[in-house]
Amino acid sequence: xxxxxxxxxxxxxxxxxxxxxxxxxxxxxxxxxxxxxxxxxxxxxxxxxxxxxxxxxxxxxxxxxxxxxxxxxxxxxxxxxxxxxxxxxxxxxxxxxxxxxxxxxxxxxxxxxxxxxxxxxxxxxxxxxxxxxxxxxxxxxxxxxxxxxxxxxxxxxxxxxxxxxxxxxxxxxxxxxxxxxxxxxxxxxxxxxxxxxxxxxxxxxxxxxxxxxxxxxxxxxxxxxxxxxxxxxxxxxxxxxxxxxxxxxxxxxxxxxxxxxxxxxxxxxxxxxxxxxxxxxxxxxxxxxxxxxxxxxxxxxxxxxxxxxxxxxxxxxxxxxxxxxxxxxxxxxxxxxxxxxxxxxxxxxxxxxxxxxxxxxxxxxxxxxxxxxxxxxxxxxxxxxxxxxxxxxxxxxxxxxxxxxxxxxxxxxxxxxxxxxxxxxxxxxxxxxxxxxxxxxxxxxxxxxxxxxxxxxxxxxxxxxxxxxxxxxxxxxxxxxxxxxxxxxxxxxxxxxxxx
Numbered sequence: 198x199x200x201x202x203x204x205x206x207x208x209x210x211x212x213x214x215x216x217x218x219x220x221x222x223x224x225x226x227x228x229x230x231x232x233x234x235x236x237x238x239x240x241x242x243x244x245x246x247x248x249x250x251x252x253x254x255x256x257x258x259x260x261x262x263x264x265x266x267x268x269x270x271x272x273x274x275x276x277x278x279x280x281x282x283x284x285x286x287x288x289x290x291x292x293x294x295x296x297x298x299x300x301x302x303x304x305x306x307x308x309x310x311x312x313x314x315x316x317x318x319x320x321x322x323x324x325x326x327x328x329x330x331x332x333x334x335x336x337x338x339x340x341x342x343x344x345x346x347x348x349x350x351x352x353x354x355x356x357x358x359x360x361x362x363x364x365x366x367x368x369x370x371x372x373x374x375x376x377x378x379x380x381x382x383x384x385x386x387x388x389x390x391x392x393x394x395x396x397x398x399x400x401x402x403x404x405x406x407x408x409x410x411x412x413x414x415x416x417x418x419x420x421x422x423x424x425x426x427x428x429x430x431x432x433x434x435x436x437x438x439x440x441x442x443x444x445x446x447x448x449x450x451x452x453x454x455x456x457x458x459x460x461x462x463x464x465x466x467x468x469x470x471x472x473x474x475x476x477x478x479x480x481x482x483x484x485x486x487x488x489x490x491x492x493x494x495x496x497x498x499x500x501x502x503x504x505x506x507x508x509x510x511x512x513x514x515x516x517x518x519x520x521x522x523x524x525x526x527x528x529x530x531x532x533x534x535x536x537x538x539x540x541x542x543x544x545x546x547x548x549x550x551x552x553x554x555x556x557x558x559x560x561x562x563x564x565x566x567x568x569x570x571x572x573x574x575x576x577x578x579x580x581x582x583x584x585x586x587x588x589x590x591x592x593x594x595x596x597x598x599x600x601x602x603x604x605x606x607x608x609x610x611x612x613x614x615x616x617x618x619x620x621x622x623x624x625x626x627x628x629x630x631x632x633x634x635x636x637x638x639x640x641x642x643x644x645x646x647x648x649x650x651x652x653x654x655x656x657x658x659x660x661x662x663x664x665x666x667x668x669x670x671x672x673x674x675x676x677x678x679x680x681x682x683x684x685x686x687x688x689x690x691x692x693x694x695x696x697x
Contacts, residue, residue, distance in 0.1 A: 216672035217661070220635065224657040226673060230555055231600045232562060232587050233664070233671040240581035242588075243561040244300050251546055254340070255303070255558075256310040256539045259290070259329065260551030261318040262569055265353060266389045282569060287325045289576035291332045293550055296581050298336035302559055306546065307338045310535035311345040317373075319349040323357040330365035344368055344533050346412075351391035351399035359406055369410035369533065370403055371443075372396070377433045378426050381419045384464050386454070397437065404438040410533060411439050417480075418447035418473045420455070421465035427476045431483055441498040444480060446473065478650070485523040491515050492526050492534065493605055494653040513607065516649035523649070525606050534605075541601035542608055543616050544594045552582070560589050562597075564674060585674070591617065592665060595624055599645070599663040603638075604656065607646040621645060628662050 218224040263283055297303055311333065318326065330345075346369040347362055354370070362370075375385060377393040391399070403411055415430060434442055449456050449467065458464045468476065485491065488500035490512060501510055511527035528534040528542075539545035540557050549556025553567035563586030566572045575582040589597060595617050602608040613621045622629060622640065629645065632638040637652045637659050638645055647656055664671075 217670045218658070220637075220655060220658045223655055224661060226657060228600065228604060228657045228660040228673065230562065230673050231597045231664075231668070232589060232593050233668045233674055235562070235564070235585045235587045235674045238561070238563055238583055238586040240583040243558055243563055243583055243586065244302050244581070248302050249560045253306060254309045254539070255306045255546035255548055256536050257308055257312070257333065257548040257550060258536070258554055258556065259311070259313045259318075259333075260549075260554040260565075261313060261315040261321060262286075262552060263320045264315065264317045265320045266350075266386065282573065283321070283325075285573050285577070286569065287321065287328065289573040290329060290550060292579075293576045293581065294329075294332045294336050296576070296579065297548055297550075300581075303337075305338070307340050308333070308548075309340045309343055310532075310539065311343065312536045313345070313347045315348055317350055317353050318347050319353040319358055323355075323361045326358060327361045327365065330362075330367070334365065339366070342532060344410075344535065346371055346410075346536065348373065350387075351396045353390070354399065354403070356406075359403065359408070363407060368408070369412065369440075370408055371412040371414065372399065374413045375416045376419055376422070376426075377430050378419075378422075381421055381426070384420050384455070384458075393433075397433070400437050400439060410441070412441045412443065413439055414443050414445060416445050416447045417476050418467050420447075420459060420467050422468050422476070424472070424476060424479065427479070428483075431480055435484070435487065439499070441492065441496065443496045444477070445495065481650075481653075482521075485515065486521065488524070490524055490526040491606060492528070493537075494647075494656050498526055513644070513646070515606075528605055529609060529612060537605060538602075541605060542598055542612060544589070544597055560594065562586050562589060593667075595619075595621075596663045596665050596668075599625065600660045603645070603647055603659055603663075606653075607644045609644045610642070625663060632659060632662060 216226040263286070313329075321329075326347075333339075343366065345365075345367045347367050348371045350373050374391070374396050375387060376382060377396060379388075379392050382388055382390075382392065400411060400413070413434065415434065417427070447467065449459060455464065459466070467473075484497050490498045490501065492498055501512070509530055511530040512524040513527055515523035515525045526534070528538045540547040544557070544560075546559070547557045549563065549565055552565055552569050552572035554565045556563055556565075563583045566575055566582040566584045572582050587593075595613075598613055598616060599608060599621065602613075608621070610621060617624075629638065629640055633640060636648055637655055638647055640646075647653060647659060652659060
């Protein structure tokens with residue numbers, strides 16, 4: 198849906214609340230959690246026997262809800278670093294890590310990957326970052342070669358913070374660049390965080406100081422964005438020592454500063470939906486034709502070096518057009534993507550640290566208390582702050598492997614069988630046959646793969662085809678607001694009654 202007001206065209210954020218659309222209508226709700234049928238849940242329920250049989254490994258996600266600058270249209274749970282909460286929050290997070298390390302279920306669990314997201318993790322001081330990372334290392338065994346990613350803006354990382362991160366084993370940084378166009382950055386409210394020049398200098402500095410892997414975020418749909426400015430952003434990206442990048446859609450939140458400025462004509466209009474789609478497909482063709490690799494349909498990695506190939510990293514063909522020999526990354530062969538594949542494809546354990554963080558432990562998907570004050574109170578009071586979630590029985594775990602795993606473009610049959618003891622086609626024959634008939638997926642002897650380009654366009658429709666009946670037509674559970682979670686729970690009850 199698009200809205201017109203005073204000649205300004207914007208993609209309405211309320212589109213994302215239309216959380217279920219049947220093919221051939223395109224579903225635009227971004228699937229990233231499963232199952233959706235959540236209820237109130239406690240840490241005791243998650244971490245008590247009987248214990249799941251696992252491979253003894255886990256990943257961790259640590260959420261830092263603070264920013265030195267809040268952007269004009271940001272949907273995430275965040276607070277200014279000027280808040281008196283910051284130090285208490287770091288203490289609470291340190292305590293939460295300790296509480297998890299004392300759980301019998303997590304005895305001898307080895308961490309294989311970690312991710313610090315936000316917010317802006319590097320809005321914390323070097324000392325605070327060091328304390329959090331040292332706490333993780335002192336409380337859990339860390340697998341040699343464990344990859345740890347930290348998000349930042351181009352201005353919130355300095356030499357001292359970088360030195361601490363490198364010392365604590367951080368080998369990947371993700372920078373929220375959004376665009377290299379200074380005027381657009383001002384409209385996004387990012388002028389205080391960076392400019393084109395600052396972004397380029399930060400990327401080059403990280404590379405020179407030994408950061409092994411650098412990822413950046415770019416946005417499509419920014420007010421005033423054109424195909425020419427987008428092409429320039431991509432050209433700059435490919436000229437820099439950037440290993441991977443992600444592309445996101447700019448959303449205009451109702452009642453946000455950006456919303457009112459667009460309505461009043463103080464900012465140029467956002468590109469139309471058709472223009473945004475054209476920018477996306479131009480980007481895909483541009484980078485894949487230059488041997489970049491598809492990781493998901495919005496994440497891309499640089500061409501593999503011979504060293505990577507010699508180490509066993511594999512690729513697979515994307516599409517079947519011989520004039521476009523595009524390739525995707527076989528994530529099961531690439532350790533830098535363990536933070537995605539371990540939980541999404543394999544139903545592996547993932548610690549969730551911080552308010553609103555999402556995790557998966559002992560066959561339970563769960564969400565932490567999203568309110569920062571309540572989170573701090575719970576953690577410092579000795580309670581693991583899990584508040585909502587769901588147990589996943591075998592049928593839900595099998596569904597989860599495809600609901601989330603196919604967001605990574607393919608799920609290998611041997612991986613599915615290793616995780617669940619059965620071939621995926623035996624369980625999901627009806628769904629797979631229907632998707633194959635619509636040319637949205639293809640099933641080979643090796644894997645179930647999302648087709649290109651059609652399947653990429655309908656990727657969330659594909660994921661939802663594997664929802665179980667208990668999750669059918671339910672929206673994604675949001676960790677950002679307890680009110681939203683309670684509303685979602687009421688809606689799930691109403692929906693189930695209607696289906697029955």
